[in-house]
Amino acid sequence: MSWTSQDKQAKDIFLVHSQFNDVHNEKTLAIDQFLAILDPLNVSTHYESAINLQTFGLLFLAADSNQKGYLNLSDWLLFTRTLNDKDGEFHLLYKFFSKTHELPFKSFVQSIGDFNKKIEVSSDTQQSLPFDWSQIKQTLNHDQVLSYNDFLVLLKSLPQEKLKQNFQSLQNKSSLSQDALLLILKENFGHDKVSQSLLTEQLPKLLPTFFAKDNYSFSDLSVVVNAFQSFDLVNALVHDSGKQSFTRDDLHALVNNPVSATFNSSTITPREIDFIYDLTSLNASGASSLTKEVITQTLNPEFANRASILLFRKAAPAVAKKPEAHANINPILVSAYNFGLGAVAGSIGATMVYPIDLIKTRLQAERSISKYKNSFDCFAKVFKAEGFRGLYSGLGPQLIGVAPEKAIKLTVNDLVRKMGTNPVTNQISVPWEVLAGASAGACQVVFTNPLEIVKIRLQMQGNVKNLAPGVQRMSAVQIVRHLGLFGLYKGASACLLRDVPFSAIYFPTYNHVKSGLFGFDPNDSTSTLAIWELLVSGALAGMPAAYLTTPCDVIKTRLQVETKTTETAYRGIAHAAKTILREEKFSAFFKGGLARVCRSSPQFGFTLASYELFQGLLPLEKLVGQTNSASVTANGANLTQLATAESPAVQVPTIAVDIPLNYHYKSKQAVKMLLDINHNFANFNYEAYAPKYLSRK
16 A cells, blocks of 8 residues: 555654553653644533544544554544545444444344443433434345445435434324424533534524424424524535625525536525524524625534634644754754764763773784783883773873764764664564664774774783884874875775674663663654663663674783784685684683773763764854744643634644544544434543453454
8 A cells, every 4th residue: 555645644654643652662752742633622521512522533433443542543544534535534433333344134223222332331321312214224225245335325314304203203193392303402412513502502492483383393404404404505505605694685695696506415495494594593682684704604613613613733642743953954954063072972981081092902903821810900000001091091082083983983884774764564574783883983993994903003002112122103194194094994895894794782771772672662752861871771782892802802902902923814804714713712702891891882882972062062053143033832832822713812732744634524424424314423521431341352
């Protein structure tokens, strides 16, 4: 299936609202998060609406086809794809009643009865007026499996059949009392097909005066029902007319205009037009004509909340999108700033642990007869013989190379990770994580090998002075000239042998420690870790990476250090490995292993802490003289001012991804049709329903 823009938008919305489920190891939507998406302004609670927010939970049951109690990304994408279809709300209902892709009529009717019993666990069930489903079966002319088209015919036929049966069940000598008439209208139109104020305030005032009696026939009921069903058409004609006010005659002329009548699919009788006019007049305060605004206010059940819906920008629980760093600054300056901070921070990290690196090199370079018992003995002897300065021999090349090395390593790792990340789930497999790390390690050798060989030669010169009289100390420049271009890449294969597995181990381990130990979510832009958590993650990831690659580092060091006349000259990686094993035993491959762990683990921590510190002390906006124009915030969420003529000014949090109005509108249409089928669906409460019924697969 192709990955559409609607899918991408749905995925972004899912990532903003969902939470990581530790049990199932994936992000999931719970019922509250689902409701926050479908009714993000909480219209059902804060505005005039007969549809309870919990009633939208019926659609959660349709989306959660396996009755897991939550939605994963696949469930959500399937739900939104269905919802976004041109007849998506109808497909959702068909799916709601048909879990096996077919819908026997008998099962459909039985499921409604069963659901009435289930709703009883939620609240007191409001007794619906009796209804005989066999009459609808006769309309369909069969009692077999309902196809999707049959289901559409059923939905179309149902309202009129319900009105007939409702009238028959409540009539007294072929007429209805006003209370009985209002009961029928509330059950059939009370779920936001017309406004609540119209049903409870205006209609009881109008009925006795318009019909001039207290008991009503089926034809009277039909006048009211047909008028209700014509509200949308009259509203559209009024809106398109260009007129701002209407008398009774104007309204008759508008609806009966030959041009309008030609394009209208249904006929509105004069009696029904009069009913609409008189009903609207109750909101006009005795005026001789009706304004367009008054007509819209009366006929549009969403009038009270339309201002908020038009400014559909809020979701709860809202998660504010992080403002993009340095969004208004030239990208070249941003790159230079990041590179500069990385270079300085990397230099600080390398400097802090450099003595440990020197000790590691000295230990690894020693062959059969070693001058040093262990790392501590090596440190003491170097410090005694060469002083504090001797512990930093060769630091210059290390500082020169740290910036390009870190830059290329991080860039390549991120690039390959993006290539291996699933665009639907935003997840990456462990093999791809290992490949990304290995690729990063391979690419950095271009920079690290020349600097490593120069650094090692400088680190070892303290011994050369003592063991080889007449040999002069060489500067970094002299070493480069002595080695030449090809000499600078001596031992490059061994350097590759070390750096590839190191990065292949380090990067995946680092990411998994952050998520597993501290709950970091790389897909959530608001998920952050404290500096100490990053330090611990880096240190823990560096330990296995550093120690397990120590044999490779020993071989690399032996190949790159200047060979003495009394020592065997290594001809390559294989020859070095065989010679070390033969002359020094297997334990020689782990010389300096502890020092290597003690260096690699804290180096990342020092680098990151320095980077964070400099970002706070020297923000880029301050350096280039710009002010960071942050929006007004409250409780960490960005605020948007909502204000229209119909709605007072309010502030609501915005989110990273706008929620399409279509989600709310089509979901509400589906819920309305469910209430057409059975009024008791309005009493649904998921929290009461779930514990008792979700476990029954």
